Amino acid sequence: MEGNNIHVIQMGKMEQPSFIEHKRQDWVNAGKNNLLFDELIEVSTGYSSTHTSILRTKIDTISGTKIELTGTLINYTDKQLGELIDQLTADLETVGGCAIEVIRSKAGTILELNHIPIQYLRYQKADEKNQIYGMYYSRNWAYSRKYIPTYIPFYNKDSKDARSVYLIKKYWSGNPYTILPEYYPALNWIKIDNKISNFHYNNLANGLNPGLIISMNNGIPDDTIQQKIVDGLEAKYKDADNAGKLLVMFNKDKEHAPEITQLEGNQMHEMFLLLSEQVTQQILTAHRLTNPSLAGLATPGKLAGTTDLPNSWALFKENVILPSQTLLETGVNELLGTVGASIKITTKELLNS
Numbered sequence: 001m002e003g004n005n006i007h008v009i010q011m012g013k014m015e016q017p018s019f020i021e022h023k024r025q026d027w028v029n030a031g032k033n034n035l036l037f038d039e040l041i042e043v044s045t046g047y048s049s050t051h052t053s054i055l056r057t058k059i060d061t062i063s064g065t066k067i068e069l070t071g072t073l074i075n076y077t078d079k080q081l082g083e084l085i086d087q088l089t090a091d092l093e094t095v096g097g098c099a100i101e102v103i104r105s106k107a108g109t110i111l112e113l114n115h116i117p118i119q120y121l122r123y124q125k126a127d128e129k130n131q132i133y134g135m136y137y138s139r140n141w142a143y144s145r146k147y148i149p150t151y152i153p154f155y156n157k158d159s160k161d162a163r164s165v166y167l168i169k170k171y172w173s174g175n176p177y178t179i180l181p182e183y184y185p186a187l188n189w190i191k192i193d194n195k196i197s198n199f200h201y202n203n204l205a206n207g208l209n210p211g212l213i214i215s216m217n218n219g220i221p222d223d224t225i226q227q228k229i230v231d232g233l234e235a236k237y238k239d240a241d242n243a244g245k246l247l248v249m250f251n252k253d254k255e256h257a258p259e260i261t262q263l264e265g266n267q268m269h270e271m272f273l274l275l276s277e278q279v280t281q282q283i284l285t286a287h288r289l290t291n292p293s294l295a296g297l298a299t300p301g302k303l304a305g306t307t308d309l310p311n312s313w314a315l316f317k318e319n320v321i322l323p324s325q326t327l328l329e330t331g332v333n334e335l336l337g338t339v340g341a342s343i344k345i346t347t348k349e350l351l352n353s
Contacts, residue, residue, distance in 0.1 A: 017184070019123070019177035027122040027136040027149060028177045034141050037095050037119035040181065044094045048193035050280055050297060051183070054287045055093060057295040061317075062324045063089040064345040071341030075112065085345065087115040088168065088328060095119065096181040097169030098328075099135070101152075102335060108160040110339055113332075116165060123177045124151065132176065135165055157338060168331040170324075186286030193279045288320050321347060 017031050030036040044055055063086045067078065084100075091098035095118045103112035121135045136149040153159070155166040172178040183190075221229075280292075289295060291312030325345050333342045 017178075017180060019175050019179075021125050026125055026151070028125055030122055030177075030179070034122070034144075037179070038141075040095050040184075040187075041119060043187065043190055043194075048190045048279075048283065049197075050193060050283050051186075051190045051287075053297055054283065054289055054295045055183070058287070058320065058324075059086075059089050059093050061321050061347065062093065062328070062345075064325070064347055066346040068344040068346060069341060070343070071336070071339070073336065073339065073341050081343070084113065084115055085328065085332075085343075088332075089324070091115075091118040092168065092170070092324060092328065094181060095179065096172075096184070097167060097179040099168070100155075100166040100332070100335065102155045102161075102164045102166055104160060104162060104164070106160065106162075110335060113335060118179070121152075121165070121167075122149070126176070130176075135167065137165075155335070157334075166331060166335060168327060170327070182288070183283070183286040186282050189279045189282040189286075192275060193283065196276055196279065288316070290315060317347065 017036055019028050019030055021028055031039065044052060046052070063082075067082050067085055069078070069081065073081065088098040088100070097118050099116040099118055099121055101112070101114040101116045102110060103114070104110050116137070119141075120137050120139060122138075122141070124132055124134045124136060126132045132154075134151055134153040137152055138144050138147045138149040140147045141149075152163060152165045153161050155161075155164040169179050170182060172180055220226075280297075284290075284292060291309060292298065293309060294312055294316055325347065329343060329345055336342050
């Protein structure tokens, strides 16, 4: 187009999680910048009241009200064992996996079982036979040059490794490195819920509205300067608070002051109200929660009836709670079985029979 140059900036969008091998490192990165697990924890602790409420309900229910121990577990009180299960459950439901540090004597007897925060671990790269033998541990993967990753082998009952790691995770077909929570498909909706909250909090006090045309009408600079201006605008406005597109136009003349035109209508309040209902439904679906009342959530426009709660709880317990409990019990009991012990998690009942 003669007389002006146009640059279109596509605002940030969610990328699919990637677990990719790199030639120069022995571990597998988890997501963009190798910080996927940290992002999931951050999103689950303050982004969405709906998501956090459901997640806490699941964690509290899965971890149970009582841990029944059969046999003797040296060096562990009931309280310590309960805390271990609580920690493992929180990681399993928030990130999709949890890990136990296994400390053994020279004879191979298990001495300690300790929780390792899952965000500190990354898979070792598979060998030529597609076998994975352990994980790498770092206290801070954002600064892995300072917090140098160290290798920890997977637990093997036939070995006598002084320190090993036992991984429990929810299975996803495809990439063997994948560790994800079941709510992950709704991550965008959880973030939208956070932005809706921000909108009502600051009433768009953050400046430019989403969907803008910025016209620079004081001449067309050379390509280098144009790109510098576009990069500056992109860095400032490319986030979820400014979803949509930013159209930057460099015009030959007209007026020296930039003109700003909003592409979308100005009915942001109505749009957020419509979005809010859809956000809630998508988050509920991702968590497989058919009745919001089970997590203490009210359904807009509906009375808080309890007639269907028993059926809803039965489905939720059978399809969501018990599978996670079984996964945890099976993993922990594989370790405890070597010392003649086992556990049984007593389910916390959300409803009295």
